[in-house]
Amino acid sequence: MVLHKLKRLFSKLGAGCINKVWRLGAGGRLFWLTLISSGESFRRFRLTIREVYFTGVLSLIIILVSAFFVGMVLALQGYHTLQKYGSSEAIGVLVALALVRELGPVVTALLFAGRAGTAITAEIGLMKATEQLSAMEMMAVSPIARVIAPRFWAGVIAMPVLATLFSMVGILGGYLVAVPLIGVDAGAFWSQMQANVDWEFDILNGVFKSVVFGVACTMIALFEGYDAPPTAEGVSRATTRTVVTSSLAVLGLDFILTSFMIAV
Amino acid sequence: MERTTIDLWVGIFVALGFAALLGLAMKVGNLTTSSIGQTYLVTANFENIGGLKPRAPVKSAGVVVGRVSEIVFDPKTYEAVVSLNIDTRYNFPKDTFANIYTAGLLGEQYIGLEAGGDEVNLKNGDKISQTQDAVVLEKLISQFLYSKATESDDKPGKTAATSTESGVDALDASPLDKIGK
Numbered sequence: 001m002v003l004h005k006l007k008r009l010f011s012k013l014g015a016g017c018i019n020k021v022w023r024l025g026a027g028g029r030l031f032w033l034t035l036i037s038s039g040e041s042f043r044r045f046r047l048t049i050r051e052v053y054f055t056g057v058l059s060l061i062i063i064l065v066s067a068f069f070v071g072m073v074l075a076l077q078g079y080h081t082l083q084k085y086g087s088s089e090a091i092g093v094l095v096a097l098a099l100v101r102e103l104g105p106v107v108t109a110l111l112f113a114g115r116a117g118t119a120i121t122a123e124i125g126l127m128k129a130t131e132q133l134s135a136m137e138m139m140a141v142s143p144i145a146r147v148i149a150p151r152f153w154a155g156v157i158a159m160p161v162l163a164t165l166f167s168m169v170g171i172l173g174g175y176l177v178a179v180p181l182i183g184v185d186a187g188a189f190w191s192q193m194q195a196n197v198d199w200e201f202d203i204l205n206g207v208f209k210s211v212v213f214g215v216a217c218t219m220i221a222l223f224e225g226y227d228a229p230p231t232a233e234g235v236s237r238a239t240t241r242t243v244v245t246s247s248l249a250v251l252g253l254d255f256i257l258t259s260f261m262i263a264v
Numbered sequence: 265m266e267r268t269t270i271d272l273w274v275g276i277f278v279a280l281g282f283a284a285l286l287g288l289a290m291k292v293g294n295l296t297t298s299s300i301g302q303t304y305l306v307t308a309n310f311e312n313i314g315g316l317k318p319r320a321p322v323k324s325a326g327v328v329v330g331r332v333s334e335i336v337f338d339p340k341t342y343e344a345v346v347s348l349n350i351d352t353r354y355n356f357p358k359d360t361f362a363n364i365y366t367a368g369l370l371g372e373q374y375i376g377l378e379a380g381g382d383e384v385n386l387k388n389g390d391k392i393s394q395t396q397d398a399v400v401l402e403k404l405i406s407q408f409l410y411s412k413a414t415e416s417d418d419k420p421g422k423t424a425a426t427s428t429e430s431g432v433d434a435l436d437a438s439p440l441d442k443i444g445k
Contacts, residue, residue, distance in 0.1 A: 027275060046267070049270065049271060050270055052274045052277065052278075053270045053273055053277075056274070056277050057273045057274060057276075057277045060277065096292050098286065100292065102267040104300040133350070138298050157278075158277075160281070161277060161278060161280070161281030161284075162281075164285045164288060165281060165284045166280055167284070167288060168287050168288060169284075170283035171292060177336065182310060190291070193292055194291075194293065197292050197293045198293065199289055202293065203285075203288050203292070203293050264310050
């Protein structure tokens, strides 16, 4: 009896592990197929532009509004702590570095996974459930080149743009709280920021991070959609998995990338 | 949605992204401040540079006149050779004094130039011979403790009078006196 239960427990564990590894491999294979068949998404660039509109432009509102509030909260919280040490002028550096290095890329990626990633997964999952992808294959049109690749490149293009806008609007929000509301000197705010934010180490590294997050988030969303069981329940589960996996991947990748960048 | 509208919005989106990047570079980052037109190179030897780093500012009278371009160790003299890029608009006499200062108590370190009285100016490739090392806090404290200890060994019994003579009355602390005795 106990042996039987133990056997079932271990086979469950084994099946789970095999499933995870299989999904990782299938995801990697889809990534590779997307890369080698992405020629069409550049030759017919209009396909990609259309997807940039849906993933990027339509995400602008949520990204910009969140950035504004994040910047304002950073300034308030930072001021509260910094003024204890009599260095409230450093608020500009604090807001700018926090946004450009970390919060810009990471929060944008998390919002992007929720706003655009789920849409991609649901769309492709439904395309599969209604057999549109199979129909394309029947007509000798590769669904990877026609459907997957343009969405992938659109995500990779949109994410850094959104992240830079997030940082810029966040700094603006921080400025509005720090200078007119709290009364920090405007000159000190900007000059301390300019003296301590490095173009290459801080800004370009932040942009690089957002490109990596763009690849990860879009690819996870595409794979979950492509892999979803062709039922209503399957698509809904795939959408949930997109958000969970993307968020975890972004936070994990953020640690790895940061540790490489700081160590140099 | 029509094709042209989508094109327009995507165009605006990407342009906004580039504008934000430009804004970060110009308004937030130090891309603009790091470049100082034409420069000439001079070197200075220090026995100890403390925490000085490449790209640290070179200041004279508090104004940034150049940047540290390179710091190397000279294995013959066991000194640090610091190369300074100084703006060609500013000329300094040959007997200029180079110090390593710290901005604030815990701030970054920079090089301060104090102009001398020589009529010949520094040229590209010249070497500043008069330098003063960075102040290392541990050294300063140990020197102070050492001088305190020897002082109270020499003159036992006197306390208040000797401490003013030593010229460090700002740092004078009565607990240290008691330790010395």
